[in-house]
Amino acid sequence: MTDYRSNDDVRATPDDWLSIGEVSARTGAAVSALRFYEELGLIASERDDRNQRRYPRHMLRRVALVSVAKRIGIPLQDLREAFADVPLDRPPSHQEWQRASRGWKRRLEERRQTIERLEAELTGCIGCGCLSMKACALLNPGDALAGDGAGPRRL
Amino acid sequence: MTDYRSNDDVRATPDDWLSIGEVSARTGAAVSALRFYEELGLIASERDDRNQRRYPRHMLRRVALVSVAKRIGIPLQDLREAFADVPLDRPPSHQEWQRASRGWKRRLEERRQTIERLEAELTGCIGCGCLSMKACALLNPGDALAGDGAGPRRL
């Protein structure tokens, strides 16, 4: 908060850039995952004279958000959309981050509400032990239970 | 509630059993998915004289719970554990369903709390626009961000 020029701060000096190993260590994402994210266009890097990736510091935040998205079950493809307003080539401004973060909050809220609905349904339908299956939303496939393609499903 | 011997009720007469197509239509799960769940031991069926699967009505509930698990991101493998106390070969009793449903509620609550935590972090860290990365839980890989194996990740 106060020492915003600390070790962790965003500076623009070239030697402040991070190697892929450093980004990996700081974000917890595997080196291979970082290369994969770059392939998808979710993150970006420059190359040094040895053709090795160099990441500006602000990319750490972006990687962190990719990890968060993964945790809450947002497909990486959808992430591009979520990142639409956040520039890749320069440190995003306050405004840009805030605008993007509103979108993230919305997604989180949606997820939470889905879960809350399921909790309520589970309480009402199975928790009560009533064996009637007529009024049960859980057993009513009309809403969202039907499959919609191949591959693993998420929240 | 009152007409608990309705069309949807659990009865044990043999001709009340359902074909795979009927189970699919009623649960929203694809026929192929049902066969797959059976392979995993999550559901079970008997065969008629033509070697076709016949499902007792109480299996509908089980299929529905598999779908719910899918929705909230519980790996199907973990489901066996969640189903441990619910018998496959006969209609589960009130008590058995209730015991199982408590486990389900716990899982749902965990998911919801994870999301609520993330919401709070997002509000505090990125929403505020402070660019310091020292105190930010989102950017701190120590807790759960680090990868733990191959394959798609879930909540």
Add this chain to the structure above:
DNA sequence: GTATGACCTCAAGTAACCTTGAGGTCAACA
């Protein structure tokens, strides 16, 4: 001077969760 470590590319493998396809049986309907 060589060995180690960090990086590179590209291709193939893996895991979860299914779907699709090929080839076949059976009953009912026209």
Add this chain to the structure above:
DNA sequence: TGTTGACCTCAAGGTTACTTGAGGTCATAC
């Protein structure tokens, strides 16, 4: 009689999100 529809099996394919492996380049440490 034949053809349609629902079911069967088994094998292979597809999607997401990566990891692993093979084969290679540098720079630094010993």
